[in-house]
Amino acid sequence: MSSVAITKETYLYWYELMLFLRRFEEKTGQLYGQQKIRGFCHLYIGQEAVIAGTMSATKKGDSLITTYRDHAHALAKGMSAKAAMAEMYGKATGCSKGKGGSMHFFDKENNFYGGHGIVGGQIPLGAGIAFAEKYLGTDNVNLCYMGDGAVRQGALNETFNMAMNWKLPVVFIVENNGYAMGTSVARTANTQDIYKLGLGYEMPSMPVDGMDPVAVHNAIDEAVQRARRDEGPTFLEIRTYRYKGHSMSDPQKYRTKEEVEEYKAKDPIEVVKEKILQEKWADQAWFDEVAAKIKAEIDEAVKFAEESPWPDPSELYTDVYVQQDYDFIKD
Template sequence: MQTPFGKETYLYWYELMLLLRRFEEKAGQLYGMQKIRGFCHLYIGQEAVAAGLMTAINDNDNIITAYRDHGLAIAKGIPAKECMAELYGKATGCTKGKGGSMHFFSKEKRFFGGHGIVGGQIGLGAGIAFAEQYQDTSNVTFCFFGDGAARQGMLHETFNMAVLWQLPVVFICENNHYAMGTSVERTSKVLDIYRLADAYDMPGDSVDGMSCEEVHKAIDRAARRAREKGGPTFLEIKTYRYKGHSMSDPAKYRTKEEVEEYKEQDPINHVLKTITDNQWATEAEIEAINEKIRQEVEESVKFAEESPWPDVSEVYKDIYVDQNYPYIVD
């Protein structure tokens, strides 16, 4: 089987996507056991977006997204144990147990949320890109949002400004076809969401989000354009979530046949087939990866279970910026 990507890339994709899948499956199980409380939006089915992204960007690039953030956070390098601890609300979590499922964050990994306000991160993503442009770096900001957020006024105002100032930002709509329980068809006459870019003279494209290969190629093109000071790009990455909008959503608005149709395109199975067809790993080596991921997820649960709760003294910390804190940090 001919492919423009090599063995190492496919093995990386397989291991990363399997970690995201198993982490989310475990999170769903723990939610049912009431170990995890509050809101919880799983990324199951959308893993190829995160995997294709990571092989196309640089370590210093920025990511900002909405509340379905577990997969992108782990992909960007936040350890699974810190993510699980955050779901538990423990002090060792990536936001000290204060953010929960919707608000993962890591300055070190340049992952700037996890945002609960629909579409609110779109303007923030452009702001981060403006800071990079102002400081004359080569870093690109990848701003993710869902198909529901594409209906927000924030998107249009931000698109206009981003194109006007030629900001190094890639806007990515993870179109999983449902804004909570409302299909795209019921909210807009424009079903090809990427065409919204046309009104702003911004390059836009539609991408198969069930394919790591196609995601990688599209993001690589957009990232190169931004680094070469060619301005923003809008990518509509068509993907699918196998579960409901959140853990409280039974997803009765979809047929079983529709869900099964997308599962037949499962990106993990696709990548694994490519690996086996090319004899890039033996059955024993694949099983070793599976066991490694199983242990990593179990260790993340153990870490969360054994971690302390935040101390009451932390309640008012990290809320307001210290007046003496410099506004620009090197």
């Protein structure tokens, strides 16, 4: 049974959050095309219900760690659109001082621990954060996201073993959008049911409809409750879909337009909007007001990024490990 009720306010929150994430990512893609944003860039368009359902079922003290498709997770946890956009511009006012870019967002104040470019590299880190929470005696839970390609990494098996052995408060979440870059899940392993990987460790594991924020909310809520009761981790395979390519350089020749349109027909933003209208929880004026507010916030973030300074050259030597005392060499 869900400990966090789904109410009218939940639906209104879901709609506004998902629309904000969608518009932010659309603007990001547009700016990338104008070469204002460069380097690697992976958009979240289509997968918004995953993070929306997560946020409504968790609390501020819970932490998130994820892959390089990280914009939505960071923004949902509270990172400002200005800090996010400035980071993608490579500006000093960005969340990682302009030195991380799209793939390396970080926001300690909001318990968002990246943004990781190494495929699967965040999996043991998520368990490590959970270990720290347990050691400190808090009731906070870590939500550790990964893509369907990352589950083939050996680090996942090592982490699952330790997390179960120590009953760590972590929820492992596979955002299964069907493709590891351009390789379908069906071509990477004998089983397409990724959640079954957790069963070998007797870890509670299940598939979830990632196009439905209600299903995500309920699954996350159940997993988080288990973790707070000191009963250990859960493994969720949240089945979702990205409408855009793996990255901005992806020609998407590995899937058909019909397949993409099939998923767009059940777009979670439109499904939630339909529910709100059906229940008469808001009228068209409210939707227009939300859209205008979001546009203004994103436009302001772009202006902020455009006008922000580049990092000073001295920043090359900060936030890195370096041996500064070489006297021992002379001795």
